[in-house]
Amino acid sequence: MKYPEILSFDDVLQQLDSFDAIIDARSPAEYALDHLPGAINAPVLDDEQRIRVGTMYKQVNSFEAKKVGAALVAKNIAAHIEALWLDKPREWRPLIYCWRGGNRSGSMAHILAKIGWPVVQLDGGYKAFRAHVNAALEQAPALHFKVICGTTGSGKSRLLEVLHANGAQVLDLEQLAAHRGSVLGHLPSHPQPSQKAFESAIWNTLRRFDPALPVFVESESKKVGNLRVPAALMEAMRASDCIALTLSRANRVRLLMADYAHFTESPASLNEQLEFLVPLHGRDKIKRWQAMAVEGAIPALVEELLADHYDPAYLRSIDRNFVRYGQAQPLELEDIDAAAFQAAALILAP
Numbered sequence: 001m002k003y004p005e006i007l008s009f010d011d012v013l014q015q016l017d018s019f020d021a022i023i024d025a026r027s028p029a030e031y032a033l034d035h036l037p038g039a040i041n042a043p044v045l046d047d048e049q050r051i052r053v054g055t056m057y058k059q060v061n062s063f064e065a066k067k068v069g070a071a072l073v074a075k076n077i078a079a080h081i082e083a084l085w086l087d088k089p090r091e092w093r094p095l096i097y098c099w100r101g102g103n104r105s106g107s108m109a110h111i112l113a114k115i116g117w118p119v120v121q122l123d124g125g126y127k128a129f130r131a132h133v134n135a136a137l138e139q140a141p142a143l144h145f146k147v148i149c150g151t152t153g154s155g156k157s158r159l160l161e162v163l164h165a166n167g168a169q170v171l172d173l174e175q176l177a178a179h180r181g182s183v184l185g186h187l188p189s190h191p192q193p194s195q196k197a198f199e200s201a202i203w204n205t206l207r208r209f210d211p212a213l214p215v216f217v218e219s220e221s222k223k224v225g226n227l228r229v230p231a232a233l234m235e236a237m238r239a240s241d242c243i244a245l246t247l248s249r250a251n252r253v254r255l256l257m258a259d260y261a262h263f264t265e266s267p268a269s270l271n272e273q274l275e276f277l278v279p280l281h282g283r284d285k286i287k288r289w290q291a292m293a294v295e296g297a298i299p300a301l302v303e304e305l306l307a308d309h310y311d312p313a314y315l316r317s318i319d320r321n322f323v324r325y326g327q328a329q330p331l332e333l334e335d336i337d338a339a340a341f342q343a344a345a346l347i348l349a350p
Contacts, residue, residue: 004096004109004119009128012095012120019120021094025105026126034196036097036129037204042080044073044104073107081111090116097122097129130196133203137230141206145171145237146348149219149318149325150245152310153252153259153302155333155341156218159245159348162341163216168349169209171217176201179225180259198227206233216348219322238321242328243348247336253302255336260302267293277309 016022022039024031027050031041045053049072056065085092094117098104101124109121122128148156157174164170174180177198178190193201209215217237222229247255263270271290278286285308292301318325331347334340 001118003113003117004106004121006101006121006123008123009132012122013132016095019095020088020092023094023096023108024126025096025098025108030099030126033194034130034200035126036095037200039097040084042084042108044076044098044108045069046076049076073104077108077111080108081115085112088117091118093118093120095120095122097125099125100127101125133200136203136207137199138232140232140236141209142211143206143209143215143236144211144213145240146214146216147219147237147240147242147322148216148245149242149322149328150247151252151314152306153256154245154247155255155336155344156245157259158255158336158341159333159344160216160218162338162345163349166342166345166349168345169213169215171202171205171209171215173202173218173220173224173229176205177224177227179227192225192227195227199230202230202233214349219318221317221321239323242322242325244325244328244330245333245344246330247333249303249306251333251336252306253299256302256306257299258336263293264296264298267296281309 016037022036024035024039024041025044026035026041027043027045027047028041029047031039031043035041049069053065053069053072056068094112096105096109096112096119098106101122105121105125109119113119124131148159150156157172157180160170160172164172176193178192192198219242220229220234220237222234257264263273270293274286274289274293277289289301289304292298292304331344333344
C-alpha cells in the first residue's frame, strides 16, 4: 500500500471509529466552527498565518505566497510532530483532513507518510464530510423514537440521563445544544455550539443507534435556544409514540430550583431573560416578576412562571405538535430523588 492513502468520505465512514487519531489541519477558527467527531486540531497554518498567506496570494502572487506558506507549514508540522506524535509506534494510523483535502492536509499527510506511518488523507476534506451530514439529516432517521413529553420541570432531561446511564439509546438534544430549551434555558459559561457543530453532533449520535431498539428523546420544539433541529428529524419525532411524564407542581418547583440555581445566585441574569416575556405578558407583570427575583422570592416566582407561562404554552402546543400524544403511555414520578428516576427508567427500558 502506498501512503498517504487518499479515501473518499464514504470509504472513511466505514472505518471512522478505528483511526488512532483524526487530525484537523485547518486553522483554529475553522475547527471551532465545526469538525469531524473526535478530531484534534493541529493546524498547519494558524488563523493569522492563513490570512497572511491568503493576502499575499491576492496582493502579490501565488509563487511568493507559496514560499512563505511552505516555510510556515513546515515549521508548524515539525512542532506538532515533536509535541504530539514522537511517541507513536510505526502502526499508528491517523486520518488527516483540511477544508477541501488539498495542500494543507496533503502537506501533513505527505510528511507523516514519509516518516513511515500508514496515513489516510480525506479526499474532499471537511466539505465532503459536511455534504454527507447534510444529505443524511435531510432524510427521516430509520429509528423508533419514544418521545418523553411533560410540562417544564417534570424531569424529562433527568430521566433521559438515567436512561442513558442504564444503557438505553438516548438522543439528548438539549445536551448537544448546551441549552435547556426554554426562554430561561441558557447555560452560564456554556456557549451554544454553531449550527453546523450541532448538526454534526446529532448525525454522530444517530449513526451509532441500533434500529431494532427504541431511541428516547425529549419533546423539543423546532429550536433549542438559537439552534434549529433538522426538519426531517423533527417530523419523525412528532409522528412517534409518546410518554406522558407527570410530576407534582411542588416537586417541579423543587427540581427547577436545583436545575436553575445560577439564577438564584444572579437575579440580574434572570431578569435579563424575563425581558423576553414582555410581549407575551406585558410590562407590568414582568416588572413584578423581576422584583420578586431581586427580593429572593425565587420559589414563588417559579410557581407563577409555571402557572402563567410554561404550563399554558405546553398545553396549547403538545397535542398539535405530537400527533400520538393522545395515546401516550402515562408515567408518574413520585419524587425527584435518584430512586424515583431509576424506577421510572426501569419501567421504560427494563
